[in-house]
Amino acid sequence: MTATILDGALDRLRESGPERVGWLSNHAPMAVEALARAGYGHRVHQWIDGYADRLEERPRGIARIAPDEWRDPLGDPVRTGDWLDLFEREVRAVPWREVLSRWWPRLLPGIAAGATHGVIRVGHAVRALREAETPARVTELGQGLAYWAARWQPLAPVGAGPYRSTDPRAALDAVPRVPDQRFGIRHRLAQLADLPQWPETAGAIPDAGPGTTAARLAAVVRAAAERHGSYGYGNPVMLVHAVTAPNAVKRVLPALPESMWPASLAAAWAAAAAVTAAYAPAEPRPLPQPRSDLTIAELADRAEAIGDPHAIKYADAVADVLAAMPDPALLAAAARSVDELAD
Incomplete structure (x- = not known):
């Protein structure tokens, strides 16, 4: 990835807000990082040009959030500007890994934030930072963390019990569906608390056998990606997050103390299960035939x-x-x- 291209794109997006029209996420920072990573750096600024009408100005702050008073405004989108200001100060004051390690356990229980876009944006930022530490990427991490904090949203309580399956794909297939799938994600996730099977389903992380936490998380991401091929037709856009949210957590793991990995795996699994419960159709469709020429x-x-x-x-x-x-x-x-x- 050409660092100057990505950094220039992130600088260009720096004064845009994390959302538009009151709720929809600003996907530009995540998309340009993915495009640059895939070798499309020469297309990044043209892509931003096409997305420009979806960008809104960065919101202004209301009142300073003191470092020891973060709990009350957590999950308050009205304070988005204040969260942006807080994390701008934080990433300027100390190394980015220290900021990440301090805030990750605070934010992780609210992994549903912004339809999981909070953690996804942080995942893209951390991947870029692990490749090269630049001011633009440090700033982007702060903005991703601020968005997550502003939209912080916990899932319904989960339980803990025996694993449902050693196969993550079978575990996803066993996730119960919410009964009313007519409206948006907040309406759907609110129904998880009334699903009798939810605590056991979300708390019983599938175990693919002996392996590290990172390997188990990778297996969850693979299972969600496989399942999108059969069930993604139900809502192609929203079911993508059953893949990208746990994958974002996987990207962040190497930058975290290993003591935080088990909770990260648990939250990633719960996020994948929640999106599956909220949007998956009742029946799968046949998969296309594999093609040896596809890359x-x-x-x-x-x-x-x-x-x-x-x-x-x-x-x-x-x-x-x-x-x-x-x-x-x-x-x-x-x-x-x-x-x-x-x-």
Whole structure:
């Protein structure tokens, strides 16, 4: 990735707010990081030009948030400007890893923030920072953390019990669906508290066998990516987050103390399960036939040509999965999913 291209794009986006029209996420910082990572740095500024009418100004602060008074404004979107100001001060004062380690356990219980875009934005920022520490990327991490704090939203309480399955895909297939799928994500996630199976489902993290926390999390991401091929048609855009949210957590793990990894895995699994419960249709559809001529690069090409930020971020996450373990069947399914994410 050419650092100057990404940094220039992030500087260009710096004064834009994290949302538009009161709720919808600003996908630009995440999409440009994914595009640059995939080798489309030469297209980044043109992509921003096409997205410019979806950008709003950075909100102004109301009152300073003191470092020891963060609990009360947590999850208050009216204080978004104050959160942006707080994290701007934080990332200027101490190394970014210290800021991340301090705030990660505070924010992780509210992983549903902004339809999981809070953690996803942080995941993109951390990946970029692990490649090169630059002022633009440090600032972007602060803005991602601020967005997460402003929209902080916990999921319904989860339980703890025996694993439902050693297979993460089977565990996702066992996730119960919310009964009313007519409205937006806040309406749907609110129903989780009334699902008798939810505490056990969300608390019983699937165990793919002996392996590290990172390997178990990677297995959850792969399972969600596979499932999108069969169930993504129900709501292609929103079900993408069952893949990209846990993948964002996976990207952050190497920058965190290992003591924080188990809670990170638990939150990532709960997020994937919650999005699945909220948006998955009742029945799967047949998968397309695998194609030996299809490549990860072609998947990225399709996403870039479509231009939709969810297509770009989904292809980016699937590329992570396939880089670890090639799978022609998943690649063919993902290509169809990317095509369905066209505006």
